[in-house]
Structure formats: structure tokens, C-alpha cells
Amino acid sequence: MVKKKILIIDDDVDICMLLKRFFERNNYDVEIAFKGKEGIDLLKDNKVDLVLTDFRLPDKNGFEMLEAIKSINEEIPVIIITGYSEVNQAIKAIRLGAHEYVTKPIYPEEILLLIQDALSDSTTNVEFEKESTFSEQKPVEQENDKRNPSQVSSDTYIIPNSESSKKIQQLINLVAPTNMTVVIIGESGTGKEVAARMIHDASERKGQAFIPVDCGALPQELASSELFGHVKGAFTGATSDKKGSFELAHNGTLFLDEIGNLSYENQVKLLRVLQERVIRKVGSEKDKSIDVRIIVATNEDLSVAMEKGDFREDIYYRINEFKIELPPLRNNHEALNDYIQFFIDKASDELGMKVSSLNEEVLKLFSLYDWPGNLRELKNVIKYAVLMSEGSIIEKQNLPVDILKALKNLQNKNSFRGVKEGQEESLLLKDITANAEIKAILNALEIANNNKTQAAEILGIDRKTLYNKLNNYDLLDT
Numbered sequence: 001m002v003k004k005k006i007l008i009i010d011d012d013v014d015i016c017m018l019l020k021r022f023f024e025r026n027n028y029d030v031e032i033a034f035k036g037k038e039g040i041d042l043l044k045d046n047k048v049d050l051v052l053t054d055f056r057l058p059d060k061n062g063f064e065m066l067e068a069i070k071s072i073n074e075e076i077p078v079i080i081i082t083g084y085s086e087v088n089q090a091i092k093a094i095r096l097g098a099h100e101y102v103t104k105p106i107y108p109e110e111i112l113l114l115i116q117d118a119l120s121d122s123t124t125n126v127e128f129e130k131e132s133t134f135s136e137q138k139p140v141e142q143e144n145d146k147r148n149p150s151q152v153s154s155d156t157y158i159i160p161n162s163e164s165s166k167k168i169q170q171l172i173n174l175v176a177p178t179n180m181t182v183v184i185i186g187e188s189g190t191g192k193e194v195a196a197r198m199i200h201d202a203s204e205r206k207g208q209a210f211i212p213v214d215c216g217a218l219p220q221e222l223a224s225s226e227l228f229g230h231v232k233g234a235f236t237g238a239t240s241d242k243k244g245s246f247e248l249a250h251n252g253t254l255f256l257d258e259i260g261n262l263s264y265e266n267q268v269k270l271l272r273v274l275q276e277r278v279i280r281k282v283g284s285e286k287d288k289s290i291d292v293r294i295i296v297a298t299n300e301d302l303s304v305a306m307e308k309g310d311f312r313e314d315i316y317y318r319i320n321e322f323k324i325e326l327p328p329l330r331n332n333h334e335a336l337n338d339y340i341q342f343f344i345d346k347a348s349d350e351l352g353m354k355v356s357s358l359n360e361e362v363l364k365l366f367s368l369y370d371w372p373g374n375l376r377e378l379k380n381v382i383k384y385a386v387l388m389s390e391g392s393i394i395e396k397q398n399l400p401v402d403i404l405k406a407l408k409n410l411q412n413k414n415s416f417r418g419v420k421e422g423q424e425e426s427l428l429l430k431d432i433t434a435n436a437e438i439k440a441i442l443n444a445l446e447i448a449n450n451n452k453t454q455a456a457e458i459l460g461i462d463r464k465t466l467y468n469k470l471n472n473y474d475l476l477d478t
Ligand SMILES: Nc1ncnc2c1ncn2[C@@H]1O[C@H](COP(=O)(O)OP(=O)(O)OP(=O)(O)O)[C@@H](O)[C@H]1O
Pocket: 129, 132, 156, 157, 158, 159, 186, 187, 188, 189, 190, 191, 192, 193, 194, 195, 257, 297, 299, 342, 375, 376, 379
């Protein structure tokens, strides 16, 4: 199959090389140019399928580039890379025909998704999950994609060799053969959906449909139809009968994620399914019997939602048949190594690389970090690091910048704590001296209410020296 060709135009050599390597690993051919004119010349002489250009080039700006590119080939999709301060101009560029824009710092996977979208290309095999903090609500079409009866093989998850993981597995095995409704509680990314699939796979319903529904992403006006289906003519646009998620899950398992987001109206309908095991499609007069195992997930305390009146009491008690609580990764350190190894092997396999482990330094950083995005974050960070690694071992410089930043802040905090609590471990004179200095600086800053001039006075040094020391000890952010 002929590979699609991407032309990258950016005067930043690192960005060009990083993206080139990344796109080539994802089955694209790549040309690079460091100047606008060079890019235009390449475009004239080569068949290019997509242009990725920096907005601010040494010799041309984004508008001039767009005009020149479009005059050579009107159809070619152009993605603009821009800094935050230039977003307004990037939006204007879209009005002038650019396909999309991305803001720096760049995330290769984000650009890859845009490129795939622009080229409607499904040949690439790298799929990064977006962190929930960045993800937008999924449109219904995507939900529909998920509604295929799905199976997961055991190579998509592991059961780590930790006490809490083993306990959870016991609960899963215990409840799986029953028809009980299960409530899975855990922060985002802790593996609630995976746990629900494990229950399904260990039940007699294995082989039947497993239908996940993200209640938080269901648009209010379409939620009933998505969940319960509709009959032709039920509302404008209902041109044919449609099965809802409950019906699709018949004989199988329905996984209602973020159930706390279900509207009051749909909570009432859900109650009917739970009590009578029947559904009624939107616009229909008839009930239909349904046999589904329901598993729900939430990352909020439903009893609080119930007390506030946001969640119906009768449903709360009805679904609260069996509860499984998944710990956040930061509280499940015992399992960290197993997850790390699993994700490295998986990413290495998917990306066709030979990365086998990470070095001691990275392992230590990983155990310090608190993983707010839990397993999803760990998986994505490892996938990124595997992709960026040069050899078989992941090193610190292979980690995403934002993680390194967060780790740096964390280390600073820890080093304060260590110093404050007098836990200097090193016996090296230079470390002891440095710690003493840090301690004195921190004390002075505390007394001076973080006023640097006053702190410098207390310490008997000038302000510039204080700044130098803060900089040397990575304390400037604090
Ligand atoms: N036991 C496991 N082994 C391997 N990977 C796992 C495991 N559990 C979860 N994961 C991975 O972690 C990521 C998050 O899992 P999942 O979607 O199940 O979390 P969630 O709690 O349902 O997330 P959200 O709250 O955002 O819906 C997924 O990529 C999943 O494949």
C-alpha cells in the first residue's frame, strides 16, 4: 500500500525530527522543511497528502503559507502549529481554509489523530487515549461504535500480584456467576470498565454482548432513545426503528458508566427495568421483556448525590447490590511494577519496538508520582515513553514533559519535607551543606512570608544571590 506523505514545515529542528520519527513509525512518509519557501518548493516537486506548518516561520507567516499552499493544491489539508498567543490567528486561518490547528506544546499523538481525521486514514495503529481532563464529551456516533458486542481477551488486562488486586479479583469471581447488579466505585482511570468486563467474562453471559454506555456523554435529548431505543416516527429524525443499549445487551451485560449523570426521567425508566425487567421504546405503547445483567460505575459517592436529591433513593438501594471499590493507583503501589511491565510489553508490541523495561531512576519517579489519571495515565505515559525511547530501556528523558514537570514539583516538595523533618540521608558533606542551606532559605522565606527581598536580608545575602540559590536548588516555583 502506498504510504501517505506528510510535509512538516517548522524552523524548530527538534520538533521536525521528533514528528518525522513519530509519523514514520506510524506508516507515513515524511518530508521536512525549515523555511516557508523551502516547504513551498518541496510541495511543487512532490506529491504531498498533508501539510503541517508552523504559523510563525522565519520567512513567512501562517496566512502567507496557507495562500501559497492552496494556490498549488486547493484540496490539500493544512494543519497549523501555533503558540497560545496566536490562537486567534489560527482560528482565522481555519476560516481561510486550514483544516485544523494545534497549539504548542505539541503532543504527537494529538496531531496524529488530526492527521488521521484529515486523511480519513485508518491504516495507522497507534491509538492514545486522551486524558479525561482533555477529553471532550464523546458524540453519540462514537458511543454507537462502542456498542458492538465486545469481547476482551485476557491479554488486554492483568491481575497484579498485590493484596488489594487479589481481593478485588476474589470479589469479581464471587459475584460474576450471579445476576446481581454490581456497583463499581473508583476514580477515573482506575479500571472500572475493565473490572465490569472481567465480571462479564467470568459469568455465564460470556459470549453474549457486553455493552458499555457512558451516561456522562449521553446528550440529554437523545439519552432515552440511546438507552431504550425508539420506534419510527417517535420524533423528528426518527426515520426507522432503533434498538437501544438495553435491547442490544439482551442476554448479556449492560455497563452504565457514570450512572450519577443519568437524568431523573431516565432514572425512573431504569428503575422499571430493574424492578420488572421490561423496557419501552420511545414512542411505543408496548413493553418488551429484557434479560440484562446491569453493572454500574461511578466515581462519586452516590449516597451524597442521593442526599442532595440528585439521585433517586429507590434506584440507589436497588442497584446497590454488590459493591466493588477500586483503589487509586497511588494507594496501590504494590501493584505498580506489574502494571508497568504489562504496559511496557503491550506498548512495545503494538508499536513494533523492543523496549523491555525502565531504568531505576524512572521507576523511582513513578513510585513518587501520585497518578491522578490512574491506570489510564500510566498506560499513556508508558506508551509515549516506549515510543520515544532509543534503546530497550526507558529513561527519564523519554517521559512526557508534563509528567517531568509534575515530578520536579513533587521532588521539590519532598526535599523540603526531608529537610524540614531533618531526614538528610546522605553523608556527603556537599549534600549536608546543601540541605542546611535549603533549610535556612526555607525558614527565611517562611518568616518573610515569601518576600524574597526580606528573606535575603534575613539571610544576610543580596537578592540576586538568593535567586541564584533558589534557581540552583530548583526552588523558584515555591
Ligand atoms: N487490570 C488491568 N490491566 C491492564 N490494563 C488495565 C487494567 N485495568 C484498567 N486498565 C487500563 O486502564 C485504562 C482505564 O481503564 P478503564 O477505562 O476501565 O477505567 P475507568 O475507571 O472505567 O475509567 P473512567 O472512569 O474514566 O471511565 C484502560 O486503558 C484500561 O485498558
